Amino acid sequence: MITAERKPLEEILALIEPYDRILLVGCNECVTVCAAGGRKEVALLSSALQMARMKEGKTLDTVETTLERQCDPEYVEELVASIDRADAVLSMACGCGVQEVAKRFKEKPVFPAVNTKFMGASERQGVWAERCQGCGDCLLGLTGGICPIARCSKRLLNGPCGGSSNGKCEINPDVDCAWQLIWDRLKALGLESRYEDIAPPKDWRTSRDGGPRRIIREDLAS
Amino acid sequence: MKTESRLEKVLASGNLAVTSECGPPRGAVPEKVKEKAELLRGAVDGINVTDNQTAVVRMSSLAACILIAQMGLDPILQMVTRDRNRLAMQSDILGAYAHGIHTMLCLSGDHPQFGDHPMAANVYDLDSIQLIQVVRAMRDEGKFQGGDDILNPPKMFIGAAANPFADPFELRVARLAKKVKAGVDFIQTQCIYNLDKFERWMEGVRDRGLHEQVYILAGITPMKSAGMAKYMKNRVPGMDVPDEVVKRLSGVPKEKQAEEGIRMAVEDMQRLKEVEGVSGFHIMAIEWEQKVPEIVERAGLLPRPVV
Amino acid sequence: MKEFEPVIVAFCCHYCAYTAADMAGTMRLSYPPNVKIIKVPCTGKVGGVHIMRALEKGADGVIVAGCLEGDCHFKDGNVKAAKRVSYVQKLLDEIGMGPERVEMVTLSAGMGERFARIAAEFTESVRALGPNPVKEAPAGRARAAAASS
Numbered sequence: 001m002i003t004a005e006r007k008p009l010e011e012i013l014a015l016i017e018p019y020d021r022i023l024l025v026g027c028n029e030c031v032t033v034c035a036a037g038g039r040k041e042v043a044l045l046s047s048a049l050q051m052a053r054m055k056e057g058k059t060l061d062t063v064e065t066t067l068e069r070q071c072d073p074e075y076v077e078e079l080v081a082s083i084d085r086a087d088a089v090l091s092m093a094c095g096c097g098v099q100e101v102a103k104r105f106k107e108k109p110v111f112p113a114v115n116t117k118f119m120g121a122s123e124r125q126g127v128w129a130e131r132c133q134g135c136g137d138c139l140l141g142l143t144g145g146i147c148p149i150a151r152c153s154k155r156l157l158n159g160p161c162g163g164s165s166n167g168k169c170e171i172n173p174d175v176d177c178a179w180q181l182i183w184d185r186l187k188a189l190g191l192e193s194r195y196e197d198i199a200p201p202k203d204w205r206t207s208r209d210g211g212p213r214r215i216i217r218e219d220l221a222s
Numbered sequence: 223m224k225t226e227s228r229l230e231k232v233l234a235s236g237n238l239a240v241t242s243e244c245g246p247p248r249g250a251v252p253e254k255v256k257e258k259a260e261l262l263r264g265a266v267d268g269i270n271v272t273d274n275q276t277a278v279v280r281m282s283s284l285a286a287c288i289l290i291a292q293m294g295l296d297p298i299l300q301m302v303t304r305d306r307n308r309l310a311m312q313s314d315i316l317g318a319y320a321h322g323i324h325t326m327l328c329l330s331g332d333h334p335q336f337g338d339h340p341m342a343a344n345v346y347d348l349d350s351i352q353l354i355q356v357v358r359a360m361r362d363e364g365k366f367q368g369g370d371d372i373l374n375p376p377k378m379f380i381g382a383a384a385n386p387f388a389d390p391f392e393l394r395v396a397r398l399a400k401k402v403k404a405g406v407d408f409i410q411t412q413c414i415y416n417l418d419k420f421e422r423w424m425e426g427v428r429d430r431g432l433h434e435q436v437y438i439l440a441g442i443t444p445m446k447s448a449g450m451a452k453y454m455k456n457r458v459p460g461m462d463v464p465d466e467v468v469k470r471l472s473g474v475p476k477e478k479q480a481e482e483g484i485r486m487a488v489e490d491m492q493r494l495k496e497v498e499g500v501s502g503f504h505i506m507a508i509e510w511e512q513k514v515p516e517i518v519e520r521a522g523l524l525p526r527p528v529v
Numbered sequence: 530m531k532e533f534e535p536v537i538v539a540f541c542c543h544y545c546a547y548t549a550a551d552m553a554g555t556m557r558l559s560y561p562p563n564v565k566i567i568k569v570p571c572t573g574k575v576g577g578v579h580i581m582r583a584l585e586k587g588a589d590g591v592i593v594a595g596c597l598e599g600d601c602h603f604k605d606g607n608v609k610a611a612k613r614v615s616y617v618q619k620l621l622d623e624i625g626m627g628p629e630r631v632e633m634v635t636l637s638a639g640m641g642e643r644f645a646r647i648a649a650e651f652t653e654s655v656r657a658l659g660p661n662p663v664k665e666a667p668a669g670r671a672r673a674a675a676a677s678s
Contacts, residue, residue: 009623040578044620047581052624054585054666153333154304154344158351158400160393161330162385162412162460170459171335183393195393196400201308201352201367 001030001121002094003128004037004114006045013052015111016088020059022049023086024113025079025101026066027093034128036114037092039066045092045113061085070097076104083108119150136206136213142194144185151178157199224361224407227324227379228296229268231529232502233408233437238495239502240523241298241410241439242514243270246281252289255281258511259290259297265515267526268325270410270504273300277337284314288321298381299323302331307347308356308367315357319376327381327410328353351404354382358405380405384438385412386423387462395426402435409436410504413443413454416462417493424499433499440494443506444517445483448472484517491521535589535655537564539648540575544602545638546594550648552641560648564592571595572633573606577617580631584621587664590630590655592647597635607635629658 006012016022024046032038046062053060063082067075070093079101083089088109091098094116102110118130133150139157140147149155153171160179163170167180186192204210223230232239242262247254262269269290273283287297299318301311318326330350334342348356356367357380364375382401386394398409414420420440427433445451448471455463467486474482487505494500503521507514518524541547547568553560569575572595580591593614595607611633618628632651636643 009620013624040576043578044581047578047585048620048624051581051585051626051663054663055625057666153335154330154349155346156330156349158349158397160388160390160397161350162383162388163333164389165459166389171333177389179393180390183390195396196403198351198355198400198404201348201356204347 001033001119002096003034003117003120004031004094005117006036006041006092006114007112009048009052012045012090012111012113013049016049016060016090019086019088019109021061021063021085021087023063023065023079023082023089023108024049025070025089025091025093025097026064027070027091027097028066028068029070029093031093031097031114032066033122035126037094042066042092045090067093067097070094071100073100073104076100079105134207135202135204136210137203139199142197142199143182144189144191146178146181146185148178148182151176151181157202225324225377225379227268228529229298229325229408230379232267232527235527235529237502237527238500238523239268239437239439240266240505240518240526241268241270241502242266242505242507242511243272243298244286244511245272245275245509246283246286248278248280250281255286255289256293259293259295261511262514263293263295264526265518265524266505267502268296268298270298270300270327273302273329273331274305274337275332277304277332277334277339277342279338284318284323287318287323291322296325297323299326300329301326301353302329303346303348303350303353304331304334304344307345311348311353312356312360312366315360315376315378316372319378324377325379325381326357327383328357328406329383350382351400354380354401354404354406362405379407381408381410382406383412384409385460386414386420387412387416388460391419391423394423395430395432398427398432398436399430402432406436408439408501410439411441412460413441413506414490414494415454415467416464417490419462420494421497424497428499437501438499439502439504440491440497440500441504441506442487442491442517443508444487444510444513445471445479446510447476447479447483450483484513484520487517488520491517491523495521533656533660535563535652535660536587537561537590537592537648537652537655538583538588539564539566539592539594540569540572540579541566542572542595542602542607543568543570545596545600545640546634546636546644548638549594549636549640549644552639553645553648554641556641558641558645560645561652563652564648571601571603571606572610573601573603575610575613577613577620580614580617581620584626584630584661585663587661589658589661589664590632590651592651593631593633594644594647595633595635597637600637626662627658630655630661 026037026042042064046064050060063085069075090111090113092113098112119132120128120130123129130150164177169175169177244258271283271286283300287299290297328350334344357378359365361377364372384398451468451471454461471479572593583591601607614633622628
């Protein structure tokens with residue numbers, strides 16, 4: 001999923017400072033799962049923002065709504081019903097959702113209330129960790145199902161570097177050395193010999209380096 | 223002979239080679255580069271010039287290498303893949319060769335987090351093994367990584383680093399094998415204090431015959447004090463300093479610890495000379511370059527061969 | 530000027546704190562009438578937003594009172610509640626309200642005396658903090674009035 005974290009209240013308050021009527025929009029997908037921008041977080045933020053304003057002797061009207069999927073124009077359309085009740089939109093979705101809302105309602109300022117972080121998985125309750133960088137040319141089949149691009153601090157395709165110590169990365173003892181994980185897994189699979197295949201320089205065109213990407217499915221595209 | 227590199231000639235002649243290093247200054251002060259390099263004249267076959275070592279900004283390795291080449295000495299261009307993409311690195315290699323630099327060292331580099339710009343983007347378009355491949359293809363096939371032909375291809379004698387002490391140990395020989403497969407010509411190792419472990423690693427290297435495909439220069443850093451030994455032991459990732467080293471240094475009075483450190487370095491070199499597959503030494507005397515000629519002499523490696 | 534009488538909302542777990550409050554009554558232990566009790570099936574049911582809404586609508590302090598650690602009828606609802614309380618405390622701190630208006634306490638059904646003591650002490654500490662600044666604001670007064678009507 002795409003993970004996110006709420007921005008500091010101070011920053012959000014500064015963003016919406018000129019506006020008295022806010023449409024606060026959550027999303028039912030990834031940000032709900034990572035507890036950053038679902039219905040519950042929308043309610044909490046709404047309450048916190050209102051109290052912050054009232055404390056200063058001012059008011060803030062918030063309309064709370066949480067869409068099924070904010071990155072999908074079909075659902076964003078539902079905001080038509082409430083958009084006129086707000087001077088600005090505060091989105092708790094990932095950056096994709098924020099942009100969809102901004103695209104649909106050109107006359108309204110749209111602000112992000114969360115920082116979109118990474119594509120990750122849940123390690124345990126309340127803990128998420130990065131797993132994929134969307135390089136566009138998956139090599140997990142060669143690396144024992146562990147991605148060195150997302151999980152090695154230097155994204156080495158032929159690791160580990162000299163800083164691997166007791167299975168941990170030199171940048172932080174809480175970070176696993178991805179290449180130690182890869183090696184352990186290759187061994188468990190009896191594929192040690194694969195380690196010595198050199199991964200050639202990567203073609204980063206499939207990644208962000210090739211410019212903004214899109215996918216077109218001819219059979220589905222209208 | 224693949225190149226005009228002095229280091230290659232010394233190694234090919236069957237002599238034990240000696241290299242050392244100097245870190246460029248943190249400012250536009252060419253005199254500093256020249257001072258440090260001058261201290262090494264006549265004592266070494268090549269001078270590594272570090273590339274923003276420990277991710278701290280310094281004068282570029284290429285510029286400092288050019289200054290050293292102009293003094294009639296033999297710089298070794300260190301290049302980390304952290305700061306530049308493959309376009310920038312290949313163009314620097316062309317520039318280096320155009321200035322008479324024939325030897326280089328391919329590294330991934332320390333993570334920016336350790337340096338003075340932890341907020342910088344880290345590039346890592348290539349890793350060290352891929353950089354070796356690129357430099358080799360530039361030399362042997364006359365091709366850029368993108369596939370185009372190079373006009374007057376740069377002929378670099380290609381080096382890389384190896385750390386026999388990092389984890390997992392069982393991968394350390396395999397990783398050297400990968401560098402050999404990529405086309406590396408010589409290796410400079412991490413500083414060696416745990417000689418037993420180094421010899422175990424060399425055994426693994428010999429078992430696979432890698433010592434016959436690549437020249438291995440053993441890394442030596444003389445300890446200046448017991449404090450330095452403790453710091454290296456506890457604080458520097460990927461460093462293996464046995465207790466005996468700390469104990470021996472602590473056992474002599476403070477003012478004599480530096481001398482003891484040099485004596486230990488010389489003893490280590492004498493022992494390592496006997497290890498089959500060791501082709502020379504890389505002496506990293508950190509901010510202590512003036513001691514290098516003495517160490518080389520006491521290790522019985524002076525005068526340097528004329529090639 | 531009338532002395533400030535804080536309004537305290539106490540979310541009390543049916544299995545412990547609520548019974549303890551009841552027992553305090555049976556034991557004829559007096560505790561401040563400022564404390565308004567809301568019975569919940571488990572403090573694990575109390576979400577951050579419930580605490581926030583209570584403050585937003587004019588409460589001066591909120592207590593979440595659950596079972597002693599290890600005694601939750603639903604395994605670990607009280608532990609979850611404690612974490613949520615500290616999350617809300619941080620949130621309140623971020624908007625400049627300070628964390629002190631919200632507190633998590635644990636007790637067993639038999640601790641009528643402890644309940645009375647907690648109620649008295651928390652009421653006094655909130656009294657010392659002064660009125661909820663949100664309630665004091667004009668918009669807050671209007672809202673509190675609407676909520677109580």
